[in-house]
Amino acid sequence: MDKSRIVITGIGLAAPGADTLAAFRANLLAGKSGVATVELRYMGLHPAGICSFDETRYRRKKDNKRGTRAGCIGVYCTGEALKDSGIDIGTHYAAARTGIYVGLTEHGTVETENEVYNIGRYDHNVDYWTHHHNPRTVLNNPAGEITMCFGITGPHYAIGAACAAGNAALIQGLQMLRLGEVDLALCGGLSECVGSFGIFASFRAQGALAAHADPTRASRPFDLGRNGIVIAEGGCMFTLERLDAALARGAKIYGEIAGYAINSDARDFVLPHAPRQSECMELALKRAGMRPQDIALINTHATGTRQGDIEECKAIRATFADCPNTCVNNTKSLIGHAMGAAGVLELAGNLPAFTDHLAHPTINIDELDPACALPNLVYGRARELPQLDAILNNSFGMLGINSVLVVKRFLA
Missing domain, CATH: 3.40.47.10 (Thiolase/Chalcone synthase)
Structure with missing residues (x-):
């Protein structure tokens, strides 16, 4: 094997x-x-x-x-x-x-x-x-x-x-x-x-x-x-x-890590940069042997800052421009930003979707920012995902460090 x-x-x-x-x-x-x-x-x-x-x-x-x-x-x-x-x-x-x-x-x-x-x-x-x-x-x-x-x-x-x-x-x-x-x-x-x-x-x-x-x-x-x-x-x-x-040993398996990437903006101490974030997602998909259309759910990093949210949305639009069935959600709206734990908590919270076929909602969107109006943004209530075989998890940080994981449903 x-x-x-x-x-x-x-x-x-x-x-x-x-x-x-x-x-x-x-x-x-x-x-x-x-x-x-x-x-x-x-x-x-x-x-x-x-x-x-x-x-x-x-x-x-x-x-x-x-x-x-x-x-x-x-x-x-x-x-x-x-x-x-x-x-x-x-x-x-x-x-x-x-x-x-x-x-x-x-x-x-x-x-x-x-x-x-x-x-x-x-x-x-x-x-x-x-x-x-x-x-x-x-x-x-x-x-x-x-x-x-x-x-x-x-x-x-x-x-x-x-x-x-x-x-x-x-x-x-x-x-x-x-x-x-x-x-x-x-x-x-x-x-x-x-x-x-x-x-x-x-x-x-x-x-x-x-x-x-x-x-x-x-x-x-x-x-x-x-x-x-x-x-x-x-x-x-x-x-x-x-x-x-x-x-x-007969273990239960939550998912298989199919792809990953880390890169750097090399641009600013705190302001993120959409082109580098997009490149990071694309590299993770390439290593996973997947197309953007293969991703059923994207968990966003978005933290609630003005420009940070906009930059990530630009990156997602660039990478997933032709993906009408790819849904997007956000976990920080429910728990805040857990810094070094953010990416893994958010991944853990979304992995059960492989079993229950649901995308959890983003909350607290009273008026969606037009600059963040992504197609298939899940907010307000959970959404059923009949076909869910891969999740992409974004996690970005200060000094322009970007990390992306692709986890797929385990198939023997």
Whole structure:
């Protein structure tokens, strides 16, 4: 059997409003927002996506306290992914042949802000600075916390790719499996961004932080009245296996990763560029051996910023100009922007469409921006998709990094 075929066999997640894939999918199909409010140091109340999950299901409260919020989310999601896949480390795969690849937009900001605030209460005496700060803030921290919890002795590291990081981590896991570096890849993305007032303040300074009297209506990609990003925390981890190994152990298969691409705009610090996004989608399709017409559903990256949404719509029009049956949706309208976890949470939320044949809706579009009026944009309510064999997942980030995944229905 072709050992280059890589499949998704387990999903574990913590999303705003849901801590299982089943609950997440139900919320998405119902158009139920997971956005609430968070009270920020120096900034007061703001819309945000907050996660609630069993934080001590896989490790002790003491270990959570010593570690980070991102590490806590990562441990939970990894444990849930392993349970979902039916994989037992040491039985199905050797600990030394298991790799951890975690996508992050940023890491260490929350811990640094907290320590600066803490010593401020003691006349900035650094004797009160925690000795845990360094291991908490190194970029590989969340991935390393996962290895310690589950006794995984293979490689672990972080993929820093702004808000394209979740997709990039899946691509890294796939490549390591194909290279034979590991036999099992645990990969995904994490975000603890709601713990940082600085991230909120920075988006507000850029004029890109969403505001609305009703937090559930604040995230409004494609709406004419959109005014920015709703920041969210969360995480999603996948188990990736070579197809032959997955079949040998009788695994259920969510889908097969058929194509992928990463490229760069090489143009601006924050403004995206439609031609490069279009090229990224086209390269992912080429690697998948597919035409644009083969894609039944596109999950957009659109964050609710004015120009960002427009640029992605331009890119989609350019690539999918002759695709009357390709539907388009957006997940951030329901959960906010989970940064490094965004791409993988959004992919996870759409994968059940292979089974239920539904595209979940985009919500909060009161008046569709004409510049974002894509054909077959699914909004308001879910739409039935009788023929759904492939999903394309867009995930783009600052400094002009673009990542695209194509996942197809598994066929033996």
